Amino acid sequence: MLDWCPILENNLFNEFGKAGVDEDIEKVKPLIEEIIAQQKVVTDRELKVRLEDTFFPWVVGRALIAMEKEGIVRRVGYAGRRMKGIPESFFTLSHFKYSEIVGIIMEKRDVSRDINAILTRRSPAGEHAEELFRKAFESLNFKIHKRDASEFRGRSVKGVKGKEPPNLDFIVERDGVVYGVDIKNWIRYEYETRSDVIFKVNLALQLKIVPFIIARYVDKDTLYREIICKGGICYRYKTLLIPPSFDSLAMKAVRILGYPVLATDWLPKFKVDWIKKLHEGFLSRKC
Numbered sequence: 001m002l003d004w005c006p007i008l009e010n011n012l013f014n015e016f017g018k019a020g021v022d023e024d025i026e027k028v029k030p031l032i033e034e035i036i037a038q039q040k041v042v043t044d045r046e047l048k049v050r051l052e053d054t055f056f057p058w059v060v061g062r063a064l065i066a067m068e069k070e071g072i073v074r075r076v077g078y079a080g081r082r083m084k085g086i087p088e089s090f091f092t093l094s095h096f097k098y099s100e101i102v103g104i105i106m107e108k109r110d111v112s113r114d115i116n117a118i119l120t121r122r123s124p125a126g127e128h129a130e131e132l133f134r135k136a137f138e139s140l141n142f143k144i145h146k147r148d149a150s151e152f153r154g155r156s157v158k159g160v161k162g163k164e165p166p167n168l169d170f171i172v173e174r175d176g177v178v179y180g181v182d183i184k185n186w187i188r189y190e191y192e193t194r195s196d197v198i199f200k201v202n203l204a205l206q207l208k209i210v211p212f213i214i215a216r217y218v219d220k221d222t223l224y225r226e227i228i229c230k231g232g233i234c235y236r237y238k239t240l241l242i243p244p245s246f247d248s249l250a251m252k253a254v255r256i257l258g259y260p261v262l263a264t265d266w267l268p269k270f271k272v273d274w275i276k277k278l279h280e281g282f283l284s285r286k287c
Helices: 006-010 019-040 043-051 057-069 098-117 125-140 191-206 222-232 243-259 270-287
Strands: 075-076 090-093 144-147 168-174 177-184 211-214 232-237 240-242 261-263
Touching: 006 168, 019 043, 019 057, 019 075, 019 090, 043 057, 043 243, 057 075, 057 177, 090 098, 098 243, 125 144, 125 168, 125 177, 125 240, 125 270, 168 191, 177 191, 191 211, 191 222, 211 222, 222 232, 232 270, 240 243, 243 261
Parallel strands: 177 211, 211 232, 240 261
Antiparallel strands: 075 090, 144 168, 168 177
């Protein structure tokens, strides 16, 4: 663990104070209104992803609820069965007529359903992302010690008796540094989701190796407090990675939902280079 942590000393990203949250809610409201005016109708998740570079997802969610109470936006639905993985509600500006937006609702519903389908259950998108990063590590001359690792060099993670122990996606090594790598190829990210990251960091620490979280998105506070300040590194690669066979879905998700999605069978060079830069940065940090 680092002896000094700037996030704790300067409190740069403390979004938990009520005054800070209230201020951010007011700041994001006009941006939400602008996006809905452009799109005519949006999902809760869509707004959070579109604004995630600037505002925490839970701040966007609270602002949306406040705007609904204020009558700026209204919640709308659609006819038919509600299935798992499909947004139950959509949001539009109060002056839009339902007849103007029903076609957009159905389009966004279908794309949301299809994206969620490849991110759940066996998660072909999750497995694909792991494979892409495995190839990237190998191309950078990292040694891959293990996959789905729950023990390393005589140390084991803590688990529940009678159940499979929790694990890390990879244990890799280069230049004498051993990393416990876990990949989070997710689109959904909420305040509660941070616990998944914290849990994986703790697994690596139990094995006495460096936590390396590779995630499409991690909020700044968690990145600093729970990863960097615990001696780890994090690559926020921003783009949801899916198999090339879903190329048409990727294009729809970008166009209709504003999701950053890439259908590929190899990580772009600049993303591979970021892994190398993070490793080199960690080496310099150790000096």
